[in-house]
Amino acid sequence: MADDAAGPLRVALGRTVDGAGLRVFRGLFGGLMAIAGVRYWANGWIDSQLVDPAVRFPWPGLEWITPLPGAGTHALFAVMVLAALALAADRWPRRAAAVFCLCFTWVELIDRANYLNHYYLVSLIAALLAVLPTGRRVPLGAYVLLRVQLGLVWVFAGLAKLDADWLLRAEPLTTWLRTAADWPLVGGLLATPAAAFAFAWAAAAFDLTIPFWLTWRRSRRIAFAIAVAFHVAVWALFPIGIFSPLMIAGCTLFFAPDWPRRRHAAPPATTPGSVGRPALLAAALWLTVQVAAPLRCALYPGPVNWTEEGLRFAWRVMLINKAGQAEFHITAHDPPGRYVLRRADDLTPLQARMMVTRPDLIHAYALHLAERYRARGHRRVEVRAVTRVAFNGRRAAPLIDPAFDLASRPESWRPQPFILPLPPD
């Protein structure tokens, strides 16, 4: 039965089409990643974000992923950039993508505080490019898988915007667009509530529908123009690094596979084919994970943008403006002692800013403090966090239960009882 059901799909996806469009995307992706790697290096972020921090926030279970010793992390970046350049030049593209993916993902996983949605997207795309076929002719399924991957990013980003903060309060856009009030000509307009609402609703509509407009041949050109305008505007307004050019490059995957060569040479003939069962199964598994990961936030109580449980790997982009403070009250026993830490002196400014508003990082830091005080000779250590976090234009409120001993509970993916609910508006 399964064979019968999957047969037409395997044939449809296995039909070989021109590989030129995929090659151009690889080139754009590789070029962008090379620029991103050089930019990261030039900004001094290899040292400030990866090498220098005395304390890291490793991903649970991945504590073994650390900066490489000596100049190793810089060397890793050099290899990463070379792999990206090889990908851009279409030299050994799958190997280059695999090497790039390994290097980039290693760097990405060194510290949770550095997590960005578009870093995750880069890892996913690189992983797909490492396994998808290359050559003059490729199965249509290669395009389809990448399109669906990008489509999921847009659609889940759009679904996340169907939220009262975004649609009815236009937050955090109202706050963020105000930062552009000093811009010449358009600054005054951008800072108005009307502009924030217009952007909010337009962005939600864009994210929810753009993959479909790009897929539909008749709307593709105008959709591409809108996508470019949208992502350029986002890039100009907000510090989101390579995300915008990456998504614009991704739009080209929705073009006809032979679009790069239309004016120069005849495309190779489309030929029938079939995707192997293992490949189809792997693709289905991949996409299942990609759909399940963003939906997992439904398993946690409370608004995800406040609790941040299930927030990562879910394409919930540009939805949160948080600022806050956290202090840690340490009660040590045997020998006794009471300590109050109001600044995380051993964190970098970036880590500290991330930590004070994210429950899992606050918890991880509390566990680190407990370890530190145990190392000083206290046999038992309790750590409580007193936090105040302002979220999307609201007045600051406690994020963590100040009575909860964070050192008593290990990190886990389960809902954390110490996260306080968002006070009602």
Add this chain to the structure above:
Amino acid sequence: MSRTLSRPLAALALAGLAGALSNACEPAKDDAVAVSKGAVVATWVDAIAVPGHRAFADAAATLAGSAEAACADPSDGAFDGVRDDWRIARDRWQGLQVFAFGPYDAYPARLGPHIDFRPLRVERIEERLADPPTAETIDDTSAAQRGLPAIEYLLWAAEAPWVGARCQYLVAATADTARQAEALYDAWADGFAAALTAPEGDPYADTAAVFAALLNRMGDQVLVLRDDKLGRPLGNRAGGVPQPERVSSPFSGRALDDIRVVLDSLWPLYEGVDGRPGLAGLPAISERRSDAAEGGDPDDVDAAFRAAYAEARAAIDAIPAPLAVAVVEHRAAVEQAIAALGRLQTLLQADIYGLLGVELAFGSGDGD
């Protein structure tokens, strides 16, 4: 999509849009002309920082002059005037702590630590009194043995009048501090102020980055008061054991005055000065002002800030002087001041940071 489903969804979307538009069209609560971050930065720099550094340089010069005069004629009461001049210089210096960056700590000059370096090495100062520095040799003296803390030690650690080595050290140290203060003013007036009000990429990319940096320093000053000036002497980092020797200005017993001056220095930054706008003038804050009684509107951050500021000031005033004794004998009063300052810190670092989108401008990495 079926009609049965599409009509309710369309109605829901329209209702949402209507609600959103009603929010968008809500009139501003303040008729004042919109104040920009650039205007606030200009106030902070041109109307507060630069004149403040001038005032400090003048006070340091006065201190140097009175020390030299008292040592030349060490009559009864001559050194009381020197101590008064030190207090004035100290207050003006404490009032500049929000601006203790840029020329303050930029290499190679590092002017700030030459004026105010902690911890003071008292034993080294005593050793140097055997062969005290002169105007010619003070540059070879470590930062831990010069500047305002060293002068404070020289003025208060022994009874006046002084002659000889102590006076020679005092004259050299005060003259050196006056020179450093003048250099610091020059650095602000001759370039750094312009780099803040008209940033061109180095050290700040734009006005938003300058604003974020200065606002961050405001919040950090409140944290310094809580954590360093009050918390450390209270023993917050020593298992709860009081550390009275950790108070600031320990020899003159002015730790609480230091705290008051720093807190007072935040007020013009918030309120503005000489008719120029401060933080309170920014639309994100001013538009939330409410006619409700104080505390009646939780969204009125301005009212909350004013209340928290007044509460923090009162709590500090309620600590019995000197602080070195209070951290042992009046711990509750110190803890209440820490808590009150905490509410002020929350207003700055959570509520106001959040309203102003300051996080976007820090520039130490990408977002999302």
